[in-house]
Amino acid sequence: MTAQYVLAIDQGTTSTRAMMFDHAGSPVATGQLEHRQIFPKAGWVEHDPQEIWDNTREAIGQVLAKANATRHDIAAIGITNQRETTVVWDRATGKAIYNAIVWQDTRTQSIVDRIADGDPARFQDQVGLPLATYFSATKIAWILDNVDGARARAEAGELAFGTTDSWVLWNLTGGKRGGIHATDVTNASRTLLMDLRTLQWDEKLLDVFGIPASMLPEIKSSSEVYGTAETNNLLREVPVAGILGDQQAATFGQAAFEAGESKNTYGTGNFLIVNTGEEIVRSKNGLITTVAYRLGDEAPRYALEGSIAVTGSLVQWLRDNLGIISSAPEVETLAASVPDNGGVYFVPAFSGLFAPHWRPDARGAILGLTRFANRGHIARAALEAVAFQTREVLDAVNADAGVDLEELRVDGGMVANEELMQFQADILNLPVVRPVVAETTALGAAYAAGLAVGFWKDRAELRANWKEDRRWEPAMSATERDRLMRNWSKAVSKTLDWVDDDTEAAPAAD
Numbered sequence: 001m002t003a004q005y006v007l008a009i010d011q012g013t014t015s016t017r018a019m020m021f022d023h024a025g026s027p028v029a030t031g032q033l034e035h036r037q038i039f040p041k042a043g044w045v046e047h048d049p050q051e052i053w054d055n056t057r058e059a060i061g062q063v064l065a066k067a068n069a070t071r072h073d074i075a076a077i078g079i080t081n082q083r084e085t086t087v088v089w090d091r092a093t094g095k096a097i098y099n100a101i102v103w104q105d106t107r108t109q110s111i112v113d114r115i116a117d118g119d120p121a122r123f124q125d126q127v128g129l130p131l132a133t134y135f136s137a138t139k140i141a142w143i144l145d146n147v148d149g150a151r152a153r154a155e156a157g158e159l160a161f162g163t164t165d166s167w168v169l170w171n172l173t174g175g176k177r178g179g180i181h182a183t184d185v186t187n188a189s190r191t192l193l194m195d196l197r198t199l200q201w202d203e204k205l206l207d208v209f210g211i212p213a214s215m216l217p218e219i220k221s222s223s224e225v226y227g228t229a230e231t232n233n234l235l236r237e238v239p240v241a242g243i244l245g246d247q248q249a250a251t252f253g254q255a256a257f258e259a260g261e262s263k264n265t266y267g268t269g270n271f272l273i274v275n276t277g278e279e280i281v282r283s284k285n286g287l288i289t290t291v292a293y294r295l296g297d298e299a300p301r302y303a304l305e306g307s308i309a310v311t312g313s314l315v316q317w318l319r320d321n322l323g324i325i326s327s328a329p330e331v332e333t334l335a336a337s338v339p340d341n342g343g344v345y346f347v348p349a350f351s352g353l354f355a356p357h358w359r360p361d362a363r364g365a366i367l368g369l370t371r372f373a374n375r376g377h378i379a380r381a382a383l384e385a386v387a388f389q390t391r392e393v394l395d396a397v398n399a400d401a402g403v404d405l406e407e408l409r410v411d412g413g414m415v416a417n418e419e420l421m422q423f424q425a426d427i428l429n430l431p432v433v434r435p436v437v438a439e440t441t442a443l444g445a446a447y448a449a450g451l452a453v454g455f456w457k458d459r460a461e462l463r464a465n466w467k468e469d470r471r472w473e474p475a476m477s478a479t480e481r482d483r484l485m486r487n488w489s490k491a492v493s494k495t496l497d498w499v500d501d502d503t504e505a506a507p508a509a510d
Contacts, residue, residue: 003075006450007063007235008442009056009172011081011164012246013102013268014316016052018059019442020067020074023455025465027437029069031062038099043106043351046099049087052164053171060234071235076225077172078242078449080249080441081165082268083190086139088150088161088215094176097159098147100167101139104269104309104351108138109360115208120358123205125282128189128196128289130358133351134307136163137192137209144210154212161215163187165243172240173227180227183217184243185300189291194219196280196289199300222248223295223448242448244293246441247271247305252293252448253440254409255466257301257459262397262405264390265441266414268316269354270308272393274401277301285396286356295451304400306355306393310348310364311386312414317350318382324375332417335383338376343368345491346381352499353492356396363498367491386414387424388488394428407431411440426476427484436467 005028010017015035020028033055038046064070084103089096101107115138116122116131129135140161144151153159162170165187170179188194188201193211195202201216220226222244229235244252247265251273254263259277264270275292278299282289292303315328325331345367347353352360366378398404408430414420415434425432437443450456 003073003455005067005069005073006076006078006446006455007060007074007238008078008080008446008449009060009168010246010442010445011052011056011079011168013082013085016055016059017442018056018063019439019446020063020069021443021446025437025443025447025462027439029063029066031059031066033059041107045102045105047085047102049089049096049100049167052100053167056168056171057233064234071238074235074238075455076239076241076449076453077229077235078244078445078447079165079168079240080244080246080445081163081168081187083163083187083245083247084134084136084139085164086136086143086161087164087167088140088143088159089167090153091158091160092176094171097150098143100164101142103134105139106133106351106360108133108142111138111141112360123192126195126202127192127205128280129192130288131192132358133360134354135190135192137205137211140211140215141209154215157214159215160217161211162217163190165245166217169226169240169243172229172233174230177230181217182220182226184220184222185291185294186222186245186248187243188219190245196291196302199291199294221294221296223293223452225452239453240449241452242445242450244445244448247273248291248293248303249444249448250411250441251275251303251444253437253442253444254411254435255459255463256409257463260401263409263411263440266311266386266410266412268311268313270311270386270390270393272306272390272397274304274397275301276303281400283396283400285399286358287393287396287400288355293448295448304397306396308389308393309351309354311389312412314346314348314382314385318379324378331379331383332419334376334379336419338374338380341380341384342373342377343370344373344377344381345488346378346385347491347495348382348385349495353495355393357492359496361497361499362495365491365495367494383417383420384423386420387427388485390424391427391485394430405430407433409433409435411435411438421472422475425472425474427481429474429476429478429481431474432472433468434470436469438469
């Protein structure tokens with residue numbers, strides 16, 4: 001019997017999904033489970049690694065049941081994941097020694113400040129990234145310094161580090177019974193520890209951050225057979241053959257394979273990636289340089305990326321923390337209940353501001369409030385913040401590239417929001433294009449795995465799968481667009497320089 005599907009595991013910030021795709025790149029079935037968001041202190045964000053692995057197994061069971069499929073129907077497994085989020089586990093027991101520290105977490109700012117020594121760009125030429133709490137290295141260092149006995153155990157070779165792709169791969173291929181400890185170049189490029197040119201861990205950087213090399217996974221390409229699922233798994237003996245960090249996976253799923261091609265993903269945060277081909281391009285405008293993908297022994301492809309920390313999670317915050325909506329889709333109805341933002345601007349700097357500002361001292365603010373403002377204006381301001389932040393990043397992309405993008409391909413959960421997509425086209429003065437398969441992250445991981453085992457022949461075959469679903473054309477006057485952006489810039493300026501010793505101090509005891 002010929003296997004007719006590829007299965008993708010999408011281990012995201014808020015949930016874990018298993019999706020099955022056919023040869024046309026169409027989704028056949030999905031299994032999905034949310035996991036808890038753990039907030040022990042202000043600025044701290046954690047996940048339970050065991051819950052993530054349990055959910056991964058259950059999602060696989062769900063998708064196989066929905067598709068009425070077995071392991072014999074699956075040609076390969078691809079993994080995509082929230083990047084930077086850090087898991088450290090005991091190789092012998094298979095248990096994490098601390099919760100996963102999530103990419104949004106800002107607890108390591110003091111480590112960043114100490115290592116940066118006034119120069120956050122200290123290693124940027126080598127690794128493509130500024131020193132920031134966003135990336136994995138300081139999270140590993142924090143765990144080694146704050147979990148009893150962790151540093152000694154790490155130096156004795158007892159502990160393993162991985163981003164969540166490595167955690168899923170290790171467990172899927174056997175865990176403590178011989179699991180594969182590896183990652184791919186895209187995830188490794190988000191740690192602050194991999195040299196962009198050599199695609200290897202850098203010993204000097206490991207020394208700077210105080211991280212033993214024995215903890216680290218082997219760096220492999222994004223498309224090769226890493227191993228097979230272990231015997232007591234529903235997918236036993238199916239090859240695991242693709243790994244891509246979530247934003248690189250979405251870029252691959254959008255068939256943005258060549259230099260100049262791009263996409264913007266609207267997820268927990270927003271991530272605009274522009275492929276720069278085999279050239280490592282250094283940003284002068286607040287973007288980061290990252291690996292786009294590497295297929296087997298081919299030369300790696302690089303990219304510029306603008307990362308925005310808070311977009312979709314802002315809607316979650318309106319639901320869970322303020323209670324002004326009871327489900328995420330309600331935000332569109334509420335935002336549409338008012339004709340404009342009523343002068344209200346919402347800067348969601350919950351974790352500081354990422355690209356193009358890189359200001360960890362910023363904090364969130366709602367500005368322009370009057371007695372006229374209502375729930376609808378706040379909901380609209382939250383959606384508009386997504387579009388304004390994307391415009392800032394697109395301006396940086398155009399400045400770095402020296403040539404303006406002609407359209408923006410979009411994907412992710414929020415692209416179902418028609419109100420937002422029209423406003424996005426208006427504020428960019430650019431057509432915004434949604435593909436038929438909007439969940440391109442899982443699709444990209446499936447493509448990488450399928451290419452490795454010959455399920456798909458080449459990238460030309462994948463490109464032929466891409467189909468346009470909907471296009472939004474800009475319809476806003478230049479005067480109005482410029483006015484809105486001026487006010488947004490003013491709002492952003494009011495959120496800076498907020499964090500200091502007073503705001504960081506613990507509240508006084510009663």
